[in-house]
Amino acid sequence: MGVAVEVQDRVIRPAHRPGTEAEPPIGPEQSRGRLHAIHPAGPGHEGAASAFALGLLLAVGRASGPLLWVQDRQAAREAGLPYGPGLAAAGLDPGRLVVVMAGNAMEALGAAEIGLETPGLAAVLVELPRRLPADMLRPGKRLALRAEARGAPCLLLHATPEPVQSPVATRWSIASRPQGDGFDAAPAACVVEAALEKNRFGPLGRWTLTWDPRSPSFASTPKVALDEPHAGNLSGGRRALASR
C-alpha cells in the first residue's frame, strides 16, 4: 500500500485521508532506541511539555529498569524539581528515577551519553536549558547512536519553541489544554495538546492526549487530520495555539 502524499508550497508531505484516525506514535514498538525532541508551544506551556515528556518517558521506555532524568539547574529553578509523591500518583515509580543536576547543556548531554552506556537502562530524559551549544547535530548524533545501540529512547525536552537541528526521530510541540468543566477527572489527570511536527517513521498529526495513570499511558482524541486548511503549515498552527 503506497503512501498518499500532498504537495504544498513545493514541499511533499504525507497526506492523511480524511476520516482515518491515526493513533499517535507513542508506544514501545515504534519508539525503541530513538531520539525524540519535545518543545513547548510557546511561553507558559513549559509545564505541559514537561508533563508530556514524563508521560512519554513512561510510555516508550522499557517497563523496568532505571530512568535517568538529567535536569539543568536553570530548569530546576523555573519548572521545579521532580516531586516523588506527584510522580507516584501519575504512575511513575520514583524509585526508578535517577536525577542528575547538570550545569549546562554540554554537561547534560554528556550525562545522557553516560547513562546510555548502562545496560538495563529504561529511558533517558534530558531537560535542556535555553542556551544551547551552536552545534547540536554532533552531540545529537552521538546520542542517537547510543540510544539505538542500547535500545533505550532518549527524550530531549527543550525550553523554547523553536525547533533545533538535530537528528531526532520525532519532534513534538506541546501546549496546555483546559480540561473544561472543573476537576471531575481523577486528580492526577493531565491533558495536553500534542502536535507531532516531525516524524521520520510515520505521519504527522495533532492530538489531544489525556494521561491515564493506571495503565500508565496516553489516551488520545485525534484532533485534526492533515487536510485542514492550516495543517500543511504547522508553524501557523503553532502560532494559533499560542495566541489562545
Next chain:
Amino acid sequence: MSSLPIRRILCLWLPDLPTDRVERGSAPPSRAPLVLVTRAEGTMRITAVNRAARARSITPGMALAAARAMVPGIDVREHDPAADTALLEAIGDWADRYSPLVGRVPPDTLLIDITGAAHLAGGEASLMRDLLGRMTRQGFTAQAAIAGTPGAAHALARFAAATRAGGLLVERDEDIAAALSPLPVDALRISAQTAAGLVRVGLKQIGDLMQRPRAPLAARFGPRLLQRLDQALGREEEAISPRQPVPPAIVEAPLAEPIMREEDVAEVARHLAMRLADLLADRGEGARAVRLDVFRVDGIRRSLEVGFASPCRDGAQIHSLLRHRLTALADGLDAGFGFDLVRLAATEIAGKAAQAMSLDGLQASNEADGTQSMDGLVERLSAALGPDRVLRIAPADTHIPERAARLRPALAHATQAPFGAPSCGPRPLRLLSPPEPIEVVAEVPDGPPLRFRWRRALHRVAAADGPERILPEWWREPRGARLRDYYRVEDEAGRRLWVYRDGLYGPGPDGDDQQGPRWFVHGLFG
C-alpha cells in the same frame, strides 16, 4: 622493649623550611643572608634565618634593627607560618610515596613509618638517600634518621644527623640507647623549662638521664619527662597519626621511566585495578571507595576518588569508573615532567561473598537485574560528575510537602524505601524550591484564588480544587509557623498549578489581627 612490635621510623627534619620556601622560588638560589620577620609588641623580630645569615651570627629572636646593624642591606621578608604549614602538608603528601603512614610534627618535621616498606625502595639506607636526594634537589636543607621508635628517630635527625649526607641509620633497637646517650636532653622533645631545669642539676645528656633512678626524676620534673624517655627507648608505644587513615588495601606501580600521557596513566591504572581486584578477592572483600594517587617526579601528588554503590572487586568495573573520572577532570592530570609512581588504594572495603560461577566459566549475567543496572548507572554518573550531583528521591513520613520527598545523593544512600500510595490530596509532578510568592485576589476568608499574578504574568483561574489543609508540625517548626491551605488551580489556558495560602485571613486565636496571609505557587501539574 622486645614485647612491642618491631617498627622502623624515619624522621625527616627541614631546619630551614621557612627560608627555603622563600628561596627555592628564585633561580639560581642566592646565598645571601635572608631573614624572616614577624611583628611582635611593636617591633619587628626575626623568626627565621637561612644558613648564610646564621653564619653571620644572626639568630631568631633578635630584633631586626640589630640584624640590620650587623649586616646592612640584609634581605628581609615577612614570615608566613600558614604557608609553611601548607608546604609541610604538601611535602607530607609527597612523602606518601614511601609509606602511607606519614605524621606531621609542625613546624618542620615529618615522621614516616616505613616498617615493611623499605624493601620496595631497595633497603632503608637506599630509601633515606633517595628521600634526602629528592629534598635537596627541590631546594630544601634536610636531615634524616631511621630508628626503631619515633622518639629516637626524631632526636637523631635533629641532633646527630647534621654531618651525615645520607642520613643516620640505627639498625638494631639495642643500639638506640647507645646512639641517644651523647645527645643533649633537648632532643627528648621536652619543654624548654624542663630542659633548663635538667641542665641546672647537671643532667646535660640523655645518657645521664638513663642512669638516674626514675622516681625522683618524676617527682621533680613530672611524668612527661619519663614518658618521653620511654618513648624514645621503645619502652612505651608512641603512635604516628597520619593525616589520612591508612587504606586497607593498596597496590602500586613504581615506574622506571616517568609517564606523561593520560592514556598511559589509564593503562597503568588498569593493571593496578586488576591487581587490586585479585587482592580483594583473596581477602573475600569488595571496595566501596577507591583512590588513585599519581606522584609527579617533582613532588606534586594528584588523587582521584570514585565510589561504588555496592562492594566491588571487578577490575574492569574499577578501571571503567576511573576512566570516567579521568575524562571528567577539567584540565587533565597536568603531568609536569611526568609521573613516576602510581598507586591504587581501596579506601573503604566491605565483606563480599564470592559469587558462584557457572560451569562454562562465565559469571551469571545479571543485566536484567534492576538493582545492578541502577547501581551501575549511579556509579558511572557519580564518577563522571561527582556524587553530590547524582540524586535519587527518598520518601519521608511527613505531611509537609517539601519534606515528604527529598533528593539525596544516590551513591551514599543505596537502599531506598518504596513510596507508599499517597493518602492525601493531589500532588504536583514538580515542586518549586523555594515556593514562589504570588499576588492573589481571592474570596475571603478561605476561598480559592480568582486571579493571581505569577512571574509578572496575570492568570485567571478557570477552575479550582481544594482546599487541602496542611498544619505545621508543631514539634519541628519554629513558633509562628502557619497552616497552609493548598489549592489545585487551572487557569484559562489550561495550566495547572499547586498554590497555597500561608496563614488565614481575619483575627487570630488570640483575638487580634494576624499578619496578613501570603500566597505561593508550590508546584506544577501536567
